Amino acid sequence: MSITKDISPVQLEQMRNDYLENEKARIVRNALTKNDIGTISCDFVAARANPYIFSIDIETMPVTNQKASGRCWIFSALNVLREIIAKKYQIKEFELSQNYVAFYDKLEKVNFYLEAVLQESKIASMHDETIRFLMETAVGDGGQWDMFVSLVKKYGICPKAAMPETYQSSHTRGMNALINQRLHRFTAEVFKLKDSGTDEELGKLKEECLKECYGLICSCFGMPPESFAFEYRDKDGKYHCEQNVRPQDFYEKYLGTDMDEYVGIINGPTADKPFWKMYTVKYLGNVIGGNPVSFLNLPMDRFKELILDQLKAGELVWFGCDCGKDGDRKTGLWDDRQFRYEETFDMNLDMSKEDMLDTRHSAMNHAMVLTGVNLENDRPTRWKIENSWGEEPGNKGYFICSDTWFDRYVYEAVVHRKYLSEKELAILQETPHMLEPWDPFGSLAD
Secondary structure (H helix, E strand, O other): OOOOOOOOHHHHHHHHHHHHOOHHHHHHHHHOOOOOHHHHHEOOHHHHOOOOOOOEEOOOOOOOEOOEOOOHHHHHHHHHHHHHHHHHHOEOOOOEOHHHHHHHHHHHHHHHHHHHHHHHHOOOOOOOHHHHHHHHHOOOOOOOHHHHHHHHHHHOOOEHHHOOOOHHHHEOHHHHHHHHHHHHHHHHHHHHOOOOOOHHHHHHHHHHHHHHHHHHHHHHHOOOOOOEEEEEEEOOOOEEEEEEEOHHHHHHHHHOOOHHHEEEEEOOOOOOOOOOEEEEEOOOOOOOOOOOOEEEEOOHHHHHHHHHHHHHOOOOEEEEEOOOOOEEOOOOEEOOOOEOHHHHHOOOOOOOHHHHHHOOOOOOOEEEEEEEEEEEOOEEEEEEEEOOEOOOOOEOOEEEEEHHHHHHHEEEEEEEHHHOOHHHHHHOOOOOEEEOOOOHHHHHHO
């Protein structure tokens, strides 16, 4: 079917005349010559409706800073774990090494990609949509909670002092580009050998690629420690030190939390994802043989109820959202009512959460930590968020989102299974429905 209906001269003239007769459009046009779209569309009533005070406010440490990297899921997850450790050992302030976890994430993602290409090459051509998706996403900084758990269970964790940040770990674009170029070369080589290559030849290609990428990651991130000294002062100023601690032992001894007890829940109100079922996404992962990435899809009222139960118990909540919508980075407020674009431009921009997901207008792109909430008659009105963008934006790096913004743009959270009902625990035992690799609920790992 051909597309034939163009913009006619008559139609163009009519639109021009209608626009010129609109006095508000003239004012907006002049304002936009020297102002941002958001500035002239901002409704400052929204800020007054979301004061920085919360009926439930869990005390937490100063925010961290992922800088020019997409490691939000690692930073936010480690921010949750550090509070558990700090509470147990009365540590006033410290960080866990994001670089240590990111090192092994990169390496495992390389191996995961190599194996995925080898597997798909047996049944598909290079122009197959799954192969194209794998090549387009390849290895990035993003990830999911279950991917984090797989890394921690396999490699452990360590204090930031044992493996601090490097320039490259905080500015990952250059390294990612080189890794992906090498992976694309591997992909091309595999498909050239698709019909004539032996398993031994393909295995050699993989080993060479993995070794070269390992060397690049070491050069950029540094060598991860095999052991370290854990030194800290407690809240009373008393010095503590344990020598020769292995990262795996640190995880088991100092954290002492069973990471498998946490469950991913989502709110995905689309026709292809009925509520009260488990879902996973094809080729979403990092550690082969690690925890499969899976979610329990829930209606928003139950989704919130579980999160509130955890916050009321004084426990933080890791969550994923679309941070690119209706936010003011300077003030630290996300509120779907603070920008009146429809009124400014006379446009119909209203979309349901379902339509936003189905059209990919919105999808998860950032992970953070819920540390508080304001309740009125036991119903949330605004939420307190620990971000990982440093202390400059927001309230020393802490943000607020309105409850209506939460409804529209929060998609995932992680809660302890002890808060789930018997019905929900039973659903966890079901085989998750496999979603396509490009499903929006895999986007946090892109």
